[in-house]
Amino acid sequence: MGFCSPVCKILRRGKYFVLLLLSLSVLAWIATFSGETVKSLQVSSATTRTLVKDRDSLRDKVNSPAPDRLKTPPPKVQCPQESPLLQGALKLSFESSLKLKDVEIENKGVTEGEYEPPDCKSRQSVAILIPHRNRERHLLYLLHHLHPFLQRQQLHYAIYVIQQAGDATFNRAKLLNVGYLEALKDYSWECFIFHDVDLVPENDYNLYVCDKQPKHLVVGRNATGYKLRYKGYFGGVTAMTKDQFLQVNGFSNTYWGWGGEDDDLRIRVELQKMKIMRPPADVARYTMVFHKRDSGNEINKDRMRLLGRTPQVWKKDGLNSCSYKTLSIERLPLYLNVTVDIGKPQS
Ligand code: BGC
Numbered sequence: 001m002g003f004c005s006p007v008c009k010i011l012r013r014g015k016y017f018v019l020l021l022l023s024l025s026v027l028a029w030i031a032t033f034s035g036e037t038v039k040s041l042q043v044s045s046a047t048t049r050t051l052v053k054d055r056d057s058l059r060d061k062v063n064s065p066a067p068d069r070l071k072t073p074p075p076k077v078q079c080p081q082e083s084p085l086l087q088g089a090l091k092l093s094f095e096s097s098l099k100l101k102d103v104e105i106e107n108k109g110v111t112e113g114e115y116e117p118p119d120c121k122s123r124q125s126v127a128i129l130i131p132h133r134n135r136e137r138h139l140l141y142l143l144h145h146l147h148p149f150l151q152r153q154q155l156h157y158a159i160y161v162i163q164q165a166g167d168a169t170f171n172r173a174k175l176l177n178v179g180y181l182e183a184l185k186d187y188s189w190e191c192f193i194f195h196d197v198d199l200v201p202e203n204d205y206n207l208y209v210c211d212k213q214p215k216h217l218v219v220g221r222n223a224t225g226y227k228l229r230y231k232g233y234f235g236g237v238t239a240m241t242k243d244q245f246l247q248v249n250g251f252s253n254t255y256w257g258w259g260g261e262d263d264d265l266r267i268r269v270e271l272q273k274m275k276i277m278r279p280p281a282d283v284a285r286y287t288m289v290f291h292k293r294d295s296g297n298e299i300n301k302d303r304m305r306l307l308g309r310t311p312q313v314w315k316k317d318g319l320n321s322c323s324y325k326t327l328s329i330e331r332l333p334l335y336l337n338v339t340v341d342i343g344k345p346q347s
Pocket of ligand 1: 229
């Protein structure tokens with residue numbers, strides 16, 4: 001029709017204007033959107049970097065030592081030079097009603113005769129060797145006192161009872177050689193205590209540890225007015241390191257019956273230029289549980305002759321010539337019970 005009214009013209013121009021506005025806002029929106037994408041890409045790469053960094057620090061954390069409180073079990077510190085548990089002179093009891101079960105209940109920390117302090121690393125590992133035959137009551141009293149005594153000293157220890165099988169004459173020294181050799185099959189004990197079954201220590205400052213020189217722990221006992229029996233006395237309870245005992249070739253195997261074997265060991269020690277040490281007399285005190293002389297352990301009348309030949313024979317008579325047959329090893333709650341056939345005296 002070729003005709004457009006002024007209103008129509010205004011409307012047509014307005015349409016272009018709206019179109020222009022629309023295109024501008026689309027452009028503006030595109031510009032905004034792309035900006036955000038860049039920004040969000042930047043954010044996400046930053047996040048990745050953070051994660052990588054976190055993963056690295058996690059690896060560092062995993063590989064670095066854990067804080068102490070998380071370690072199980074915590075490393076044990078060495079026990080103090082002097083145990084804080086020591087009590088000094090003790091009142092000993094020898095109740096006739098005492099049972100082995102009572103002693104087991106009182107010593108829950110002992111397993112198969114062995115104990116380790118729970119809170120610290122002991123300064124020495126000590127094997128206690130007790131030669132034995134038919135002295136059950138004495139053994140019970142000794143175990144009753146010795147276990148808590150050793151625990152108060154914060155020792156890693158085990159008690160070995162070496163039983164002589166059969167009824168041939170008793171040989172304390174040879175049983176102790178057997179105990180040493182058998183105990184070393186269990187553990188590399190640093191220190192050995194050679195202990196009579198009828199001697200009970202009275203004071204826990206009498207330390208059952210070894211020293212640079214062999215130690216004699218019985219200065220006095222009730223039966224003899226707490227006096228040293230004679231200058232060279234080396235019997236009852238003695239302490240020697242694994243190496244000291246090896247150096248003297250252990251005890252002689254030839255002392256059957258009572259007496260002489262401890263004097264023989266002293267001679268061996270002296271031949272090696274070692275010096276016997278003793279704790280102070282007020283500490284090295286023992287109660288001897290009364291008993292009659294055992295049958296099968298008669299006085300060895302030959303002991304003086306044997307002592308005279310020690311310097312000539314010690315190298316071939318001792319640990320290196322100790323022949324025996326182990327009949328059984330029972331791992332009882334409070335001690336290791338080693339039963340051996342050690343033969344009989346050669347006539
Ligand atoms: C014996 C030792 C004994 C000492 C103390 C000595 O005559 O030879 O074996 O230990 O007396 O009774």
